[in-house]
Amino acid sequence: MRAGRTEEAEGPAGAAPEARYPRPPVPLEEAEWVWRTLASQAMEEGVKPETVRLAVVTGLARASGARYGDLLRCTVRSLDLGAGRVDVEHGKHRVPRRHGLDAGTVLVLRRWMDVRADLCAELEGSVPEALLLTVHHTHDNGVTVAAGLPITRQGLVLSWRRFVYRANAAHAGRRPPLPTRFEQLRRAWTTAAA
Numbered sequence: 235m236r237a238g239r240t241e242e243a244e245g246p247a248g249a250a251p252e253a254r255y256p257r258p259p260v261p262l263e264e265a266e267w268v269w270r271t272l273a274s275q276a277m278e279e280g281v282k283p284e285t286v287r288l289a290v291v292t293g294l295a296r297a298s299g300a301r302y303g304d305l306l307r308c309t310v311r312s313l314d315l316g317a318g319r320v321d322v323e324h325g326k327h328r329v330p331r332r333h334g335l336d337a338g339t340v341l342v343l344r345r346w347m348d349v350r351a352d353l354c355a356e357l358e359g360s361v362p363e364a365l366l367l368t369v370h371h372t373h374d375n376g377v378t379v380a381a382g383l384p385i386t387r388q389g390l391v392l393s394w395r396r397f398v399y400r401a402n403a404a405h406a407g408r409r410p411p412l413p414t415r416f417e418q419l420r421r422a423w424t425t426a427a428a
Contacts, residue, residue, distance in 0.1 A: 256417075256421070257413065257415060257417070257418050258418065259418050259419070259420075259421035259422040259425055260410075260412065260413060260418055260419055260422050261422065262422050262423070262426045264409075264410065264412070264419075264422070265296070265419050265422035265423055267409075268292060268401075268412065268419060269289075269292050269293065269296055271401070272285065272288055272289035272292050272293075272397075273289050273292075273293065273338050273339075273341075273342050275289065276289035276290075276342050276345055276346075277341070277342070277345060282369070283349045283352075283353060283369035283370075284369045284370070284393055284396070285397075286342070286345055286346050286349045287346065287349075287366060287367075287369055287385075287393065288393055288394065288397055289342045289345075289346075290342055290343060290346045290365075290366070291305060291366070291390060291393075291394075291416075292419070293335075293338070293339035293342050293343070294308070294320060294322075294339070295416075295419070295420045295423065296339070296423050297320065297333050297334065297335050297336065297339055298320060298322045298324075298331070298333040299324075299420065299423060299424040299427065300322045300324065300420075301324075301417070301420065302387050302390050302391070302416065303387065304322050304323060304324050304325070305322070305365070305366060305390075306364070306366060306384075306385070306386075306387060306390070307322075307323050307328070308320065308321075308322060308364075308365040308366070309363040309364060309365055310347075310350075310363060310364075310365055311363065312365060313343060313365070315335075315340050315343055315344060315347075318334060318335045318336075318337070318340050319332055319333060319334050319335055320332070320333050320335055321333075349369075350365075350367060350382075353367055353368075353369060353381050353382035354367070354382040355382075356380070356381075356382065357380060357382045357383070361382075362382070362383060362384050364384035364385075366384070366385050366390070367381070367382050367383060367384060367385055368380075368381050368382065368383050368384075368385050368389060369381055372389070390416070391416070394414070394416045395414050398411075398412045398413070398414050
């Protein structure tokens with residue numbers, strides 16, 4: 235046994251250790267439940283803008299398999315809601331791909347565009363091209379940043395975790411807990427498509 239490892243990490247005698255990475259995806263049924271939940275909440279009157287944005291992130295990941303970094307590169311020009319498609323630059327090499335969108339995702343995106351316009355209404359200067367924006371004032375190294383500016387990867391991570399904590403608390407004992415890593419949800423769709 236190497237230093238720093240215990241028998242528990244290796245499992246029973248002779249058994250292979252449990253794989254820690256990549257963490258397993260959630261079952262496809264759970265991923266679809268998350269999508270349906272967020273999409274229906276996004277269409278409710280008086281919903282928080284963060285919920286609509288999270289529904290957009292989930293819908294686009296479901297349709298395209300895009301990771302956070304891919305989605306952060308999307309602009310409003312990446313969308314063609316009339317034709318029901320989105321252009322996404324995938325991976326570190328930014329490989330462009332066109333993905334079709336189902337009617338539910340288009341509906342959520344139309345709702346987001348209205349919410350997005352409201353968020354940008356108070357900004358001075360030009361409206362950001364980024365598709366995903368901050369939904370409330372936030373802090374960046376001690377400086378207050380206005381809502382309606384391009385969101386960061388960390389902002390998306392925190393937004394997903396807030397949803398997970400609320401959903402896990404609301405459905406404790408009735409549904410399996412959702413993972414705090416969005417990647418495990420995203421991979422449910424990409425492995426099903428493969």
